[in-house]
Amino acid sequence: MNPDICRERENATFNTETLTNMLDGSAEKTRRRREIESLVINDPDFQHDDPNFMSRSERYDAAVKKSSQMIMKLRDYGISDPEEIYFYKRTARRTFHEAFGLHYTMFLPTLYSQCTPEQQKKWLPLAENFKALGTYAQTELGHGTHIRKLETTATYDPSTQEFVLNCPTVSSIKWWPGGLGKTSNHAIVLAQLYTLGKCHGLHAFIVPIRCMKTHQPLPGVTVGDIGPKFGFEEVDNGYLKLENVRIPRENMLMKYAQVEPDGSYLKPPSDKLTYGTMVFIRAMIVGESARALSKSCTIAIRYSAVRHQSELRPGEPEPQILDYQAQQYKLFPLLAAAYAFTFVGQYMSDTYHRITGHINQGDFSQLPELHALAAGLKAFTTWTANAGIEVCRMACGGHGYLCCSGLPDIYVTFTPTCTYEGENTVMMLQTARFLVKCYRQAREGQQLSGTVSYLNEQQRLQPQPVSSRPTVVNINDLASLVEAYKLRAAKLVEVAAKSLQGELQRSISQEDAWNNSSIELVRASDAHCHYVVVELFAAKLSEISDTAVHSVLNTLALLYALHGITLNSGDFLQLSQITQRIKALLVEIRPNAVALVDSFDYNDEMLNSVLGRYDGNVYESMFEWAKRSPLNRTEVRSFIIFNIIQKK
Numbered sequence: 092m093n094p095d096i097c098r099e100r101e102n103a104t105f106n107t108e109t110l111t112n113m114l115d116g117s118a119e120k121t122r123r124r125r126e127i128e129s130l131v132i133n134d135p136d137f138q139h140d141d142p143n144f145m146s147r148s149e150r151y152d153a154a155v156k157k158s159s160q161m162i163m164k165l166r167d168y169g170i171s172d173p174e175e176i177y178f179y180k181r182t183a184r185r186t187f188h189e190a191f192g193l194h195y196t197m198f199l200p201t202l203y204s205q206c207t208p209e210q211q212k213k214w215l216p217l218a219e220n221f222k223a224l225g226t227y228a229q230t231e232l233g234h235g236t237h238i239r240k241l242e243t244t245a246t247y248d249p250s251t252q253e254f255v256l257n258c259p260t261v262s263s264i265k266w267w268p269g270g271l272g273k274t275s276n277h278a279i280v281l282a283q284l285y286t287l288g289k290c291h292g293l294h295a296f297i298v299p300i301r302c303m304k305t306h307q308p309l310p311g312v313t314v315g316d317i318g319p320k321f322g323f324e325e326v327d328n329g330y331l332k333l334e335n336v337r338i339p340r341e342n343m344l345m346k347y348a349q350v351e352p353d354g355s356y357l358k359p360p361s362d363k364l365t366y367g368t369m370v371f372i373r374a375m376i377v378g379e380s381a382r383a384l385s386k387s388c389t390i391a392i393r394y395s396a397v398r399h400q401s402e403l404r405p406g407e408p409e410p411q412i413l414d415y416q417a418q419q420y421k422l423f424p425l426l427a428a429a430y431a432f433t434f435v436g437q438y439m440s441d442t443y444h445r446i447t448g449h450i451n452q453g454d455f456s457q458l459p460e461l462h463a464l465a466a467g468l469k470a471f472t473t474w475t476a477n478a479g480i481e482v483c484r485m486a487c488g489g490h491g492y493l494c495c496s497g498l499p500d501i502y503v504t505f506t507p508t509c510t511y512e513g514e515n516t517v518m519m520l521q522t523a524r525f526l527v528k529c530y531r532q533a534r535e536g537q538q539l540s541g542t543v544s545y546l547n548e549q550q551r552l553q554p555q556p557v558s559s560r561p562t563v564v565n566i567n568d569l570a571s572l573v574e575a576y577k578l579r580a581a582k583l584v585e586v587a588a589k590s591l592q593g594e595l596q597r598s599i600s601q602e603d604a605w606n607n608s609s610i611e612l613v614r615a616s617d618a619h620c621h622y623v624v625v626e627l628f629a630a631k632l633s634e635i636s637d638t639a640v641h642s643v644l645n646t647l648a649l650l651y652a653l654h655g656i657t658l659n660s661g662d663f664l665q666l667s668q669i670t671q672r673i674k675a676l677l678v679e680i681r682p683n684a685v686a687l688v689d690s691f692d693y694n695d696e697m698l699n700s701v702l703g704r705y706d707g708n709v710y711e712s713m714f715e716w717a718k719r720s721p722l723n724r725t726e727v728r729s730f731i732i733f734n735i736i737q738k739k
């Protein structure tokens with residue numbers, strides 16, 4: 092074990108196992124998680140070479156093989172709890188997505204949430220036994236964001252009681268769905284529904300695309316892989332062109348809207364229920380932001396504890412780079428954000444399941460807030476985590492740029508979360524739409540609830556414009572900082588609403604007023620999400636009984652809140668005092684930095700990083716890894732080429 096990293100662990104002021112148990116929910120949950128992870132770690136079938144040594148086709152083949160092995164093994168172990176399946180898979184997947192990913196994350200959830208009981212009886216056994224292997228085909232070449240303008244059509248033919256599906260233009264070709272290129276034999280296709288000559292907008296249909304026996308594309312189906320991407324090499328994101336493909340009427344997902352045999356249309360209680368799967372994934376992505384950022388911090392902080400470089404005081408040995416204030420200022424606010432997002436991810440998942448429970452009982456009243464919260468927190472946390480992974484990579488110097496550091500793979504796998512499942516700017520504007528509506532309701536004296544109730548508070552406190560009030564904070568008191576974030580959010584929502592109002596008074600259209608206020612609208616959503624994150628971090632602390640753990644997390648929460656103020660100093664005051672306080676907090680966190688990342692409890696296999704190894708023996712393992720590179724399997728390859736050129 093590297094002596095530096097040993098010393099770091101000896102210096103910690105709290106028990107990492109206590110914090111790990113808290114993150115898992117209990118000591119028993121930690122035990123069970125580790126037990127499941129060890130099933131993968133000790134399984135020779137999963138001890139394979141680094142995908143970075145493979146071609147794209149080899150990576151895809153290996154991913155399909157792994158997906159298949161996981162299915163069989165989970166069955167053999169009798170593991171069926173979704174959370175336990177997730178622990179098993181994320182250990183086997185390491186940093187990468189799996190070939191069957193869309194089947195699990197979108198195809199199955201859509202069947203669960205949008206099929207009638209009769210349809211579930213038919214499709215769930217097929218899908219749960221992987222006979223029907225599916226994807227979620229919504230995005231087209233011409234449209235990803237503006238889904239009301241998607242062009243694929245599903246036209247009802249009452250004479251045969253079938254829908255006829257068509258992609259009428261090049262721009263209507265389905266493009267991007269994961270698992271579409273080679274893997275899936277079915278797709279949930281989002282198409283404009285036409286019946287009795289009328290268009291009823293976007294609805295979901297189960298479309299067979301490949302023969303379940305031969306896996307060949309079915310008649311009228313053109314399907315394939317869209318080619319190499321920035322990452323996601325294991326996933327066959329594909330294209331799909333449908334030409335007069337007929338499916339039975341019963342293949343329209345009819346839990347909310349129906350088409351009768353005669354073609355008459357029965358509309359849903361809300362036309363946004365078709366969008367439900369997207370809300371689910373957005374809510375789950377918040378937890379993925381926490382995991383990607385916490386893995387990156389684990390790698391960068393452990394490496395910074397064993398890397399010695401430069402000279403801090405003349406004549407003294409080279410210090411650990413973790414002792415540089417500049418290195419701490421890069422990494423510790425991200426460590427704080429990783430903990431903050433872990434708690435927000437838990438809150439988002441709980442809130443999603445609570446509200447969808449009400450929706451399943453027919454109460455749709457909280458759907459707008461769920462949509463706004465999932466959209467905003469997905470954008471807020473992925474933008475922060477995305478930038479943070481890059482900071483962690485660069486904080487590791489040249490070795491961070493090596494694939495064996497794990498950081499490039501974490502980055503290229505994580506970064507599309509800022510785009511898919513709702514492009515982040517568009518998501519922030521969706522949240523702003525909800526905030527402006529709530530602001531107006533508060534002005535009219537309506538009582539708000541949930542995460543926007545502060546808009547009432549700010550109205551009651553002082554009727555004069557919120558934006559005129561100074562933000563004075565006690566920079567050592569988290570509750571005071573939460574209030575500052577709340578006031579800032581209220582201010583920026585008011586600024587955005589007033590910008591809209593101003594634009595409208597210039598007698599331009601609602602749409603132009605909206606577009607001309609987009610900067611303020613996005614900033615208002617960002618401030619709202621930032622307040623929600625700080626508020627949830629503070630709320631979590633009140634649940635922690637262990638004083639040592641409470642103390643170290645309180646320090647992180649103060650750092651997160653104060654660092655956020657420096658990033659948005661225009662909205663707050665007292666900058667110089669805050670900088671000094673931040674420096675003091677960095678010093679406070681320093682002895683616990685490694686223990687704090689150890690508490691995330693990532694085993695080396697899942698971390699997949701020679702820099703972030705638990706034992707800190709970086710250089711030895713880097714050299715071993717490099718020697719395994721395919722290019723090193725032969726000595727004279729390039730020399731032969733060089734000689735040929737020389738002889739010409």
Ligand SMILES: CCCCCCCCCCCCCC(=O)SCCNC(=O)CCNC(=O)[C@H](O)C(C)(C)COP(=O)(O)OP(=O)(O)OC[C@H]1O[C@@H](n2cnc3c(N)ncnc32)[C@H](O)[C@@H]1OP(=O)(O)O
Nearest residue numbers: 196229235236237238239363366369375376462511512513
């Ligand atoms: C375990 C999980 C792991 C996680 C990792 C998985 C990796 C997976 C791998 C990768 C997988 C990637 C897979 C993929 O990428 S799948 C494809 C993902 N695509 C998208 O997300 C498309 C994004 N675009 C949209 O959602 C819509 O076009 C938007 C929303 C932009 C506008 O839409 P539209 O033009 O229709 O609406 P409007 O703006 O006129 O507003 C009208 C009203 O509608 C309300 N509204 C709007 N939307 C919703 C909603 N959803 N629920 C409830 N309500 C909603 C809205 O609040 C407003 O209400 P009001 O103000 O009028 O009251």
Ligand SMILES: Cc1cc2nc3c(=O)[nH]c(=O)nc-3n(C[C@H](O)[C@H](O)[C@H](O)COP(=O)(O)OP(=O)(O)OC[C@H]3O[C@@H](n4cnc5c(N)ncnc54)[C@H](O)[C@@H]3O)c2cc1C
Nearest residue numbers: 227229230234235236267268269507510511512513514516
């Ligand atoms: C790795 C990956 C996996 C994917 N998997 C799937 C899948 O499985 N199934 C599926 O259906 N799709 C999938 N997608 C597609 C993804 O959902 C879309 O790319 C995403 O919805 C963004 O749409 P777009 O690509 O059309 O971008 P656009 O919407 O064209 O965005 C381009 C720019 O336009 C801006 N913009 C657009 N509209 C507005 C507006 N109203 N106001 C302000 N600015 C705006 C955006 O902010 C952005 O800066 C995947 C994408 C990726 C990268």
